[in-house]
Structure formats: C-alpha cells, structure tokens
Amino acid sequence: MMSQSLPRQPATPSPSLPANPWWSFLLFSWLIALVSTLGALFLSELMDFTPCVLCWYQRIAMFPLVLILGIGTYTDDVRCIRYAQPLAVIGWLLAVYHCLLYIGLIPTGLQPCGAAGSCAKVDLQLAGFITIPLLSLVAFSLIVLLLWAAKRKASS
Amino acid sequence: MTRKKTVFILAGAVVLLAFILGVFTYQRQQAKAQQQLAQQNSPVFNRSHSPTYGPSTAKVKITEFFDPACETCRAFYPMVKKLVDAEKGRVQLVVRFVPFHHGSELAAKILVAAQAQNLFIPVTEIVLNNQDAWASHSRPEPERIWGFLKGTSFDLAKARVDVDAPAVKAVIDQDMADAKTLNVTRTPGFFVNGKPLVNFGYAQLEELVQQELRLAYPD
Numbered sequence: 001m002m003s004q005s006l007p008r009q010p011a012t013p014s015p016s017l018p019a020n021p022w023w024s025f026l027l028f029s030w031l032i033a034l035v036s037t038l039g040a041l042f043l044s045e046l047m048d049f050t051p052c053v054l055c056w057y058q059r060i061a062m063f064p065l066v067l068i069l070g071i072g073t074y075t076d077d078v079r080c081i082r083y084a085q086p087l088a089v090i091g092w093l094l095a096v097y098h099c100l101l102y103i104g105l106i107p108t109g110l111q112p113c114g115a116a117g118s119c120a121k122v123d124l125q126l127a128g129f130i131t132i133p134l135l136s137l138v139a140f141s142l143i144v145l146l147l148w149a150a151k152r153k154a155s156s
Numbered sequence: 157m158t159r160k161k162t163v164f165i166l167a168g169a170v171v172l173l174a175f176i177l178g179v180f181t182y183q184r185q186q187a188k189a190q191q192q193l194a195q196q197n198s199p200v201f202n203r204s205h206s207p208t209y210g211p212s213t214a215k216v217k218i219t220e221f222f223d224p225a226c227e228t229c230r231a232f233y234p235m236v237k238k239l240v241d242a243e244k245g246r247v248q249l250v251v252r253f254v255p256f257h258h259g260s261e262l263a264a265k266i267l268v269a270a271q272a273q274n275l276f277i278p279v280t281e282i283v284l285n286n287q288d289a290w291a292s293h294s295r296p297e298p299e300r301i302w303g304f305l306k307g308t309s310f311d312l313a314k315a316r317v318d319v320d321a322p323a324v325k326a327v328i329d330q331d332m333a334d335a336k337t338l339n340v341t342r343t344p345g346f347f348v349n350g351k352p353l354v355n356f357g358y359a360q361l362e363e364l365v366q367q368e369l370r371l372a373y374p375d
Contacts, residue, residue, distance in 0.1 A: 023160060031167055038175045046182055048341060074164050 025150035029143045030069035036139040054098045061091030078154045092140035098133035187354040200334040205327045207271040210240040210248035215372035219250045221345035225260035225291035229344045230284045252331040259296025269318035
C-alpha cells in the first residue's frame with residue numbers, strides 16, 4: 001500500500017529539469033564577444049583610431065566569435081565551443097603579447113607594425129590604466145574561461 | 157519560442173540598442189564640438205591666398221578643403237561648380253588644399269601655380285579628369301600631370317619654377333594647419349560661411365547653402 005503512494009521516479013530525466021547549465025556561460029561569452037566587436041568598430045569607425053596590425057589580428061579572432069557563439073547559443077548547441085575555443089585562445093595569446101608590448105616588457109623593435117599605426121603607441125587611456133589591449137585581454141580571458149567552464153559542465 | 161531564445165534575443169537587443177544610442181550620442185557631441193571649433197576659429201576662413209570661384213561680393217562662401225587625388229572631391233567638383241553657377245553671384249567657392257593622399261602634394265602645388273596664372277579652374281579640371289592616371293593609391297605618379305597639361309595655355313616652365321617656391325609651399329602648409337585647427341580629417345571638407353557640413357552628402361551641402369542664402373539674402 002505504501003509503495004503505491006510514493007511518487008514514481010521518471011525513467012528518463014524530464015526535459016525541463018536540468019536546464020543545461022552551460023547555456024548561460026555560452027550566452028555571457030557571446031555577449032562579451034558582441035560588446036567587444038561593437039566597441040572595436042566604435043573606436044575605429046567613429047573615433048577614427050586606426051587599428052594597428054596586432055589589433056587587426058585580435059579582431060580576426062574576435063569578430064567570428066559573435067557568429068559562432070551567437071548561433072551556438074541560439075540553437076542551444078554545445079558543439080560550438082569546439083569551434084570558438086581555438087579562436088578565443090589565439091586572440092588571448094595575441095592580447096597578452098600586445099599588452100606586454102604596451103607596458104614595454106617586449107622591446108618595440110620586435111613589433112610587427114607597418115604604416116597603419118604603431119602597436120606600442122598608447123592612443124587611449126581611461127582612468128589612467130585602461131588601454132585598448134587591456135580591454136581586449138580582459139574580453140578574451142573571460143571568453144576563454146567561460147568556454148572552459150561551459151565545456152566542463154557540458155561533459156559532466 | 158523557447159525561453160532561452162527569448163533571453164538570447166533580448167540580451168542581444170539590449171546590447172545593440174546601447175550601441176546605437178552610443179553612436180548617436182557620440183555623433184551629436186562631435187557635431188557640436190566641430191561647430192564650436194569653427195566658431196572659435198573664424199579667422200581661418202579669411203586667407204587671401206586661396207583660389208576662389210564666383211564673385212568676391214557673394215555673401216555666402218563655401219569653403220572646401222580639397223585634395224586633388226581624392227575621388228570624392230572629383231565627384232563633388234561639377235556639382236559644387238553648378239551650385240555656385242546656379243546662384244548667380246550670391247555664392248562663392250573658396251578652395252583650401254589638404255593633400256592627404258600620398259603623392260598629391262605636387263598636384264596641389266601645380267594648382268596653386270595655376271592660380272597664379274589665373275588658370276585655376278581649367279587646370280583643376282584637367283588634373284581631376286586625369287586623376288585615374290596619376291593618383292593611384294598604391295603607386296601615385298603626380299609627375300605625369302605635367303604631360304596632361306602640355307599644349308594648354310598654362311605656362312609650364314613658369315609653373316615648374318613655382319612649385320618649388322617657398323611661397324607655394326607656405327600656402328599648402330597654411331591650409332593644412334587650418335584643416336588641423338578645424339579638425340578636418342577627410343576630404344572634401346565643407347564649411348558654408350564658417351558652418352561645418354555635419355552630415356556629409358551633396359543634398360546636405362545644398363541644404364546648408366540654401367539655409368545660409370536665406371540668412372544672407374532675406375527677402
């Protein structure tokens with residue numbers, strides 16, 4: 001008699017219960033990529049800052065993330081991490097290199113800059129220390145971390 | 157639609173709206189700043205060395221910051237000329253030289269030399285008509301301009317001496333300095349009676365000219 005009143009365990013997990021926890025990580029990483037892309041366009045197209053070569057390489061890594069992560073988030077597809085992660089890591093490495101150039105840890109003789117504008121020239125500083133490469137580094141770091149966390153959650 | 161898709165679209169829309177708002181605010185701020193800049197620096201619009209088109213008695217003056225190698229300048233040239241012609245003495249064009257393109261400095265100097273021979277308009281037309289030939293962005297060949305001017309009434313021997321004269325260089329330097337003062341970074345840069353053309357475009361320029369005409373000739 002008692003066993004009848006006990007609620008039965010569902011054989012398969014109900015679809016509404018584990019609302020895949022990695023999804024919000026994906027959403028945030030997409031939002032960071034979107035804000036970074038729009039911010040980069042604002043700086044170059046409206047404020048007339050000419051992107052240097054290193055900035056361009058970081059843009060190449062950042063801009064596709066808006067589409068890859070956007071489509072992955074929208075269609076709820078965890079596999080997009082596989083495509084986004086290499087781009088995010090490459091962008092992060094470039095941003096680290098750029099920041100080291102900026103603060104002078106790497107001699108400027110090594111920089112791969114052409115006529116477009118020097119990568120080591122400090123164009124914009126907010127609050128005394130926030131520079132464009134630092135913003136890039138923060139954005140790529142957050143995306144790398146969020147994707148890593150999302151991947152862990154998805155595989156667990 | 158699932159809740160996730162709604163969240164996704166809403167979040168994206170918020171970011172995009174913030175961006176559009178930022179663009180709008182920034183552009184308004186820039187326009188205001190440029191207007192103030194032009195107001196504070198009205199003497200830069202009175203340089204006696206500049207070539208002009210149209211009568212000096214005209215009360216509406218279009219100041220054009222001009223680069224002989226600039227494609228948009230070439231495209232605007234016939235339209236601006238027509239605008240001056242159509243107003244029959246009420247509008248004058250004042251040309252300032254800002255050779256931003258690589259290799260266009262010689263072209264600008266030739267135009268200054270042409271002005272000294274009272275041939276500014278015909279020489280400018282020849283230089284602009286042959287822009288494709290001498291003003292390639294990757295490999296400009298401004299020396300070729302001399303060839304296009306052969307056989308005209310333009311005194312080439314005199315002009316060749318003029319382009320090396322410090323006085324001609326001084327004209328370009330002054331114009332470049334004035335462009336910097338007014339924060340003109342692109343060509344063509346238009347001001348009508350010292351008021352900057354904020355939204356770029358021919359219709360907008362025409363509208364600004366009409367507005368100044370109404371102010372200068374109220375009747």
